[in-house]
Amino acid sequence: MFPSDVSLRDDPLSDPFGERLRPAICMSRQVLGARFRFESDSIAFLELVEAAYGSLPAQRFPGLSPEFHIELRVVPREAAADVTEPPPVRMQGGRGLLCGVVDASNYMVLAPAQRRGLIVVSEDMLAFRYHVRYELLEFAVFLLAPRVLNLVxxxxxxxxxxxxxxxxxxxxxxxxxxxxxxxxxxxxxxxxxxxxxxxxxxxxxxxxxNFLHVKEDTLRFVDDPAVREWIRKSPVIHRRSGVAKYEADLRERxxxxxxxxxxxxxxxxxxxxxxxxxxxxxxxxxxxxxxxxxxxxxxxxxxxxxxxxxxxxxxxxxxxxxxxxxxxxxxxxxxxxxxxxxxxxx
Missing domain, CATH: 3.90.228.20 (Phosphoenolpyruvate Carboxykinase; domain 3)
Known part of the structure; x- marks a missing residue:
């Protein structure tokens, strides 16, 4: 789907904040009435963008279509103990910035007025595809677009x-x-x-x-066996509340x-x-x-x-x-x- 991964790493002494990093791959998607441009040098991260927003109808509001830029960075793997799920995102904000922090290597920083954002995850965090997609990537889009488009x-x-x-x-x-x-x-x-x-x-x-989240006991009301089979073949996600649900991709049907x-x-x-x-x-x-x-x-x-x-x-x-x-x-x-x-x- 994408060209091979390109890793751009500058000298940390001359560029301690990584400001000279220039992502090699760009992906543009229409979401929530806005155009989002995602930039990264990580195929795995961009595949999560495709999983979230690929093949969706391009919904637009009359006369409005702002553009946003989100940079997606992957940093070296953390040497940490095995965990079944990452810590929850802690939200912070002030002076026009919105932040979501998991830990020192996994966080997002958003500037709605500038229509820009930065999401950073560690290599091991990418194993938690649902959490990265839902709690960082989709959450960033859900924060940026409404504040510029004045949506509730x-x-x-x-x-x-x-x-x-x-x-x-x-x-x-x-x-x-x-x-x-x-x-x-x-x-x-x-x-x-x-x-x-x-x-x-x-x-x-x-x-x-993009997705429909359904508990197993809901399927007793579904009369169509093809629909039941489609849902039961879907991946199972676990909410932080402990509830397990099928995550059925609506774009597959x-x-x-x-x-x-x-x-x-x-x-x-x-x-x-x-x-x-x-x-x-x-x-x-x-x-x-x-x-x-x-x-x-x-x-x-x-x-x-x-x-x-x-x-x-x-x-x-x-x-x-x-x-x-x-x-x-x-x-x-x-x-x-x-x-x-x-x-x-x-």
Missing amino acids: PLHGACIGRDGLGVLLLGPSGAGKSTLTLQGLVDGMDLLAEDSVFAHPESLLATGVP DASCAKAPLRLAATVFVSGESAHGPDDLLAPVPWEFVAPMLSADQPYASGHAGWDRFVQRIRRGGVYRLRRAPHPRDAIRAVGGLLDRARPAG
């Missing part, structure tokens, strides 16, 4: 059709991934399964529809991934509480409870500029509580009804 970063999922989307919120374990999978099976478009980024005024939302940002037509809080019947499945959230529920569910996003306007706009579209149905197909039908109501007449 949301922890949630989004599915839809015909250019409209439903934002799925709720705590971990409530069933957002199960609903997302059922939505895909039923022909809906997937915008994002875990992180959604919305413009507070237009409510246009973008995401990265003809999955319906949103080709452009979706306009959020409704918001649904997914609840683990079981519904007593069909009429108890989906209920509107009273107007006065919407703002506090959103802030409690999205503590990070609620501190961002544009949050108040986002809440105002979300209220107008409608905010609902979705209780657990006997089968997620019933819940998806209720969600689809919200999209039908939001579609312009004629």
Whole structure:
């Protein structure tokens, strides 16, 4: 896929910070409505970029397409004891810089105003492909793009059709991934399964529809044996919470991934509480409870500029509580009804 590795190492006495290092390979990908240019002399690191962002639809916001530059460096192997997973990333920031630190040889430094970033990992850290990709590489993109495009970063999922989307919120374990999978099976478009980024005024939302993370017990609801087989053949990742999930690559199948940002037509809080019947499945959230529920569910996003306007706009579209149905197909039908109501007449 790439030419052979080229290692550029300058004299540490004349260049102690490695500023003269010139990565030999460049890769450009359209992500979250922006153009990201990744530069590195490590094939292994660039393969993680391809794993994260290769063959994705090039979602763009009207009139906006900023460019970002991220340098990816690999430093010599650390002489350390064997570990089953690296330490968690510690976040720091100040004076326009954002940092994520694992240890002295594994970290990222981001300068959103300059649209630049640096990610450094040691050779042994590259063995933890999921952690490097998810906790450093993807995290850097998720921090840079929203701050320049003025997007509200949301922890949630989004599915839809015909250019409209439903934002799925709720705590971990409530069933957002199960609903997302059922939505895909039923022909809906997937915008994002875990992180959604919305413009507070237009409510246009973008995401990265690359992977679907599904627990084994979710597969009992999947009627299609080909879908079950596809998921069970996928790698298993272990969250830091201890939960194990299949990481199914949506690009391996003809999955319906949103080709452009979706306009959020409704918001649904997914609840683990079981519904007593069909009429108890989906209920509107009273107007006065919407703002506090959103802030409690999205503590990070609620501190961002544009949050108040986002809440105002979300209220107008409608905010609902979705209780657990006997089968997620019933819940998806209720969600689809919200999209039908939001579609312009004629």
